[in-house]
Amino acid sequence: SPLLKLQGLSASVGDKPILHDIDLAIGAHETHVMMGPNGAGKSTLGHVIMGDPEYSVTSGTVTFDGQDITDLSPDKRSRAGLFLSFQAPVEIPGVPLSSFLRATVEGREGFNMKGKEFRKHVRELAKSLDFDPAYLDRELGVGFSGGEKKKLEMLQLLLLKPKLAILDETDSGLDVDALGVVSRGIQEYRKTCDGTLIIITHNTRILEHVDVDRVHVMVKGHLVHEDDAALIADIDAHGFERFEQAATPKA
Ligand code: ADP
Ligand code: MG
Ligand code: MG
Numbered sequence: 001s002p003l004l005k006l007q008g009l010s011a012s013v014g015d016k017p018i019l020h021d022i023d024l025a026i027g028a029h030e031t032h033v034m035m036g037p038n039g040a041g042k043s044t045l046g047h048v049i050m051g052d053p054e055y056s057v058t059s060g061t062v063t064f065d066g067q068d069i070t071d072l073s074p075d076k077r078s079r080a081g082l083f084l085s086f087q088a089p090v091e092i093p094g095v096p097l098s099s100f101l102r103a104t105v106e107g108r109e110g111f112n113m114k115g116k117e118f119r120k121h122v123r124e125l126a127k128s129l130d131f132d133p134a135y136l137d138r139e140l141g142v143g144f145s146g147g148e149k150k151k152l153e154m155l156q157l158l159l160l161k162p163k164l165a166i167l168d169e170t171d172s173g174l175d176v177d178a179l180g181v182v183s184r185g186i187q188e189y190r191k192t193c194d195g196t197l198i199i200i201t202h203n204t205r206i207l208e209h210v211d212v213d214r215v216h217v218m219v220k221g222h223l224v225h226e227d228d229a230a231l232i233a234d235i236d237a238h239g240f241e242r243f244e245q246a247a248t249p250k251a
Pocket of ligand 1: 013016018036037038039040041042043044045054
């Protein structure tokens with residue numbers, strides 16, 4: 001049975017329906033890509049899978065690792081092995097990154113490491129990603145570049161080792177540095193955690209070095225198409241127009 005299964009999932013913000021009758025199955029250790037035009041509902045899907053209270057599930061179910069998690073809190077989902085990358089980390093001047101990362105895993109199973117041991121572990125993770133360990137002493141303050149934000153996300157990913165990671169990549173503002181960081185993080189997560197991925201993106205350059213199992217297309221809150229990795233090149237060449245036309249109800 002799949003690691004993640006959405007069945008007839010619909011969700012709203014307030015009175016506004018956004019996701020409609022979503023069926024989706026993600027097998028363990030697979031890499032899926034979620035594509036679609038701006039405003040299609042891709043980020044909302046990620047938030048709903050994580051249980052973000054901003055959105056309400058109006059029908060359907062979310063099953064993860066054999067458990068119905070439709071009503072589970074975001075924290076419990078995270079502890080169950082779900083991870084959603086966030087695009088804007090908090091800014092806490094004076095707090096070094098290493099301390100922030102420590103707080104991320106505080107109280108979690110398997111993280112009763114002493115301070116020194118923990119710092120060593122994080123330094124090793126940073127090295128495996130080709131990050132300068134000096135980065136860990138940076139304060140979690142203002143002025144992070146896109147690449148530096150991405151480094152934090154990728155360190156959290158490798159630290160938490162989630163069973164399923166949802167990476168929601170902004171469609172704009174990923175410079176070459178940030179692209180490299182994400183691409184490196186994905187490869188390391190696949191290699192060392194044998195993890196499962198949902199990559200939400202327009203930016204097919206992120207996917208150049210990633211083995212993709214399935215590609216899903218979302219339009220106007222509906223999943224309208226699904227195919228193998230060849231679909232990425234097709235969308236690169238032809239865009240979403242044919243899917244958008246199919247999704248427009250006849251007047
Ligand atoms: P995508 O990630 O595919 O660009 P989003 O999930 O961000 O799409 O948005 C889908 C639709 O839901 C958009 O019309 C957006 O305005 C709306 N939406 C998403 N989140 C909220 C929210 N918190 N409040 C109001 N509308 C929202
Ligand atoms: Mg968007
Ligand atoms: Mg989005």
